[in-house]
Amino acid sequence: MSAQDVLVLAEIQRETLAEVSLELLAAARGLAAATGGEVLALVLSPDGARYAPSLGAADRIVLVDDPQLAAYSPEPFLAALQEVVAAEKPRAVLIGATSIGWDLGPLLSARLGAPLVTGCKAVQPDGDALRVTTSFCGGKMMAEVQVKASPAVLVVLPGSFRPDGQAGKAVVQQRKPASPLAAGAVVFDGWVLPEAGDVDITQQDVLVAVGRGLQQKDNLELAEELAGALGGVVCASRPVVDQGWLPATRQVGKSGMTVKPKLYLAVGISGAPEHQEGMKGADLIIAVNTDPKAPIFDIAQFGAEMDALELLPALTEAVKAKRG
Amino acid sequence: MKIAVVVRQVPDLIEPLEIDASGAALDLSSASFIVNESDDHALEQAILLKEAGGATVDVVALDFGDVDNTLYTAAAKGADRIFKVPLEGLPPPPRATAALLAEAIKPLAADLVLVGVQAHDELDGGVSPFLAAALGLPYVGVIRGVKAGPEPGMVTVCKEFPGAVMARMKVKLPAVLGILGADQPPRYVSVSRIRAAMKSTQFEERAVPTPPPEPLLSVCRLYPPVSGSRAEMLAGSEADVAARIAEILAEKGLVK
Numbered sequence: 001m002s003a004q005d006v007l008v009l010a011e012i013q014r015e016t017l018a019e020v021s022l023e024l025l026a027a028a029r030g031l032a033a034a035t036g037g038e039v040l041a042l043v044l045s046p047d048g049a050r051y052a053p054s055l056g057a058a059d060r061i062v063l064v065d066d067p068q069l070a071a072y073s074p075e076p077f078l079a080a081l082q083e084v085v086a087a088e089k090p091r092a093v094l095i096g097a098t099s100i101g102w103d104l105g106p107l108l109s110a111r112l113g114a115p116l117v118t119g120c121k122a123v124q125p126d127g128d129a130l131r132v133t134t135s136f137c138g139g140k141m142m143a144e145v146q147v148k149a150s151p152a153v154l155v156v157l158p159g160s161f162r163p164d165g166q167a168g169k170a171v172v173q174q175r176k177p178a179s180p181l182a183a184g185a186v187v188f189d190g191w192v193l194p195e196a197g198d199v200d201i202t203q204q205d206v207l208v209a210v211g212r213g214l215q216q217k218d219n220l221e222l223a224e225e226l227a228g229a230l231g232g233v234v235c236a237s238r239p240v241v242d243q244g245w246l247p248a249t250r251q252v253g254k255s256g257m258t259v260k261p262k263l264y265l266a267v268g269i270s271g272a273p274e275h276q277e278g279m280k281g282a283d284l285i286i287a288v289n290t291d292p293k294a295p296i297f298d299i300a301q302f303g304a305e306m307d308a309l310e311l312l313p314a315l316t317e318a319v320k321a322k323r324g
Numbered sequence: 325m326k327i328a329v330v331v332r333q334v335p336d337l338i339e340p341l342e343i344d345a346s347g348a349a350l351d352l353s354s355a356s357f358i359v360n361e362s363d364d365h366a367l368e369q370a371i372l373l374k375e376a377g378g379a380t381v382d383v384v385a386l387d388f389g390d391v392d393n394t395l396y397t398a399a400a401k402g403a404d405r406i407f408k409v410p411l412e413g414l415p416p417p418p419r420a421t422a423a424l425l426a427e428a429i430k431p432l433a434a435d436l437v438l439v440g441v442q443a444h445d446e447l448d449g450g451v452s453p454f455l456a457a458a459l460g461l462p463y464v465g466v467i468r469g470v471k472a473g474p475e476p477g478m479v480t481v482c483k484e485f486p487g488a489v490m491a492r493m494k495v496k497l498p499a500v501l502g503i504l505g506a507d508q509p510p511r512y513v514s515v516s517r518i519r520a521a522m523k524s525t526q527f528e529e530r531a532v533p534t535p536p537p538e539p540l541l542s543v544c545r546l547y548p549p550v551s552g553s554r555a556e557m558l559a560g561s562e563a564d565v566a567a568r569i570a571e572i573l574a575e576k577g578l579v580k
Binding site: 071107109110115116119136138140142143146148184190192194206230242249251263270286293295298299301303305306314321 | 335546565
């Protein structure tokens with residue numbers, strides 16, 4: 001590998017290749033084309049070969065096999081990643097902004113004393129440096145950051161690049177850690193799946209989504225009435241679930257569900273990147289928010305700058321009147 | 325169990341964000357600050373562990389902005405000791421903030437350090453894994469819920485994944501956890517309890533050397549997001565907007 005190469009951490013979530021891995025490959029392809037380097041996809045799994053056919057956009061695929069990599073825990077995964085980065089010396093390491101990436105990106109950066117940029121949405125060469133565009137403050141501010149040192153550890157927001165899942169002729173290399181990986185202080189102990197019984201919001205045509213603008217739990221009733229009039233159900237952004245007003249099965253976004261309804265009516269939701277990740281595939285997005293600069297208006301087809309609590313009763317009545 | 329909790333202040337995103345004259349930093353001179361949401365959950369989780377099993381809770385915060393009110397609130401919620409780290413100016417970037425906090429936390433000999441997994445004003449976050457590295461402790465983040473056990477010197481956590489799925493993980497202590505959400509929402513405390521805490525709580529100061537500046541990256545410019553498309557904004561009264569939305573939905577066959 002050369003000092004201009006780009007390493008992508010292909011992430012396995014519950015025995016499935018995470019979509020963001022293909023987005024990272026697209027980002028890496030663009031960067032490597034500009035630097036003249038190669039793209040390396042790294043799979044940390046005892047069963048890595050099964051994911052290689054999906055990683056054809058890479059020039060080379062490295063499969064690291066060790067029993068400690070059967071399920072995610074930070075220390076063995078970090079040790080394996082660090083070893084490969086030390087051996088390959090890439091210009092940049094691309095990691096998804098996921099539950100695993102939020103651990104490994106900063107931890108790798110700390111171990112290597114390497115620069116870290118989170119919330120990345122674009123990256124390009126800038127002379128000998130990299131210029132990284134990143135989103136922060138809940139998507140309300142962007143920054144252009146110059147990174148000179150190598151390797152740059154870039155934690156990339158899912159949805160920032162079009163996935164590149166092409167079949168290719170990537171060279172596949174098997175690799176064993178220099179010494180068997182040790183279990184760390186944090187050990188995987190099983191999956192906890194959502195309780196059955198609640199509605200499946202991923203199967204709904206109409207979703208009325210509520211956010212922080214709901215202000216208090218009692219106001220859920222206003223959203224429920226509108227959802228009822230539209231034949232849909234109520235879902236929420238993370239702060240509402242954090243408050244315990246709705247169960248986690250109703251949460252939309254990075255750490256919740258990904259939904260693609262015919263209608264997504266977002267009331268009192270600012271639209272942070274983590275939320276957009278779970279709903280921007282909706283056919284029709286209508287947003288209501290008091291902040292005219294709320295990022296949700298960037299992806300909505302229609303918007304209204306007003307207090308959602310004022311609008312909800314009027315909208316319920318208007319929908320009922322239309323139904324006749 | 326000895327628990328240390330980090331509590332940070334972040335700009336309130338309800339207020340408009342301003343960029344300073346350099347074009348490369350936020351102008352926070354007139355910003356209002358609030359407690360970082362995931363830190364508030366970290367504090368709640370610590371108090372819940374204390375209530376469940378008799379832990380002690382130490383809160384550590386960088387001293388700037390309106391942190392005193394946040395810390396009195398923490399005391400009213402049940403924190404045992406409050407430590408403030410003196411600071412000149414605004415908090416440094418996450419890696420340096422973590423170095424400052426680590427120096428203040430080391431003498432506490434905590435079994436468990438709880439920190440919010442992210443703060444929205446971080447470009448190169450987050451503080452929690454960097455703090456773990458600075459303390460030389462194991463780390464796992466994006467945690468929603470912590471229970472003591474199943475063995476002494478251990479906690480069991482739920483790490484959040486997409487689809488409302490959690491990974492249950494056992495963590496040998498000492499360790500640092502990046503908290504996304506507590507087992508229950510942060511509790512409300514009355515103004516009278518906060519006032520009582522103001523009278524009874526003594527902050528302890530932990531002066532630590534300021535780390536050198538970080539040469540690893542430089543911010544070239546900040547700018548508000550520029551969207552390729554923007555929603556068609558509907559104007560008028562609530563009734564006007566409601567009627568227009570109902571019309572749009574009917575046109576698209578979504579009102580039946």
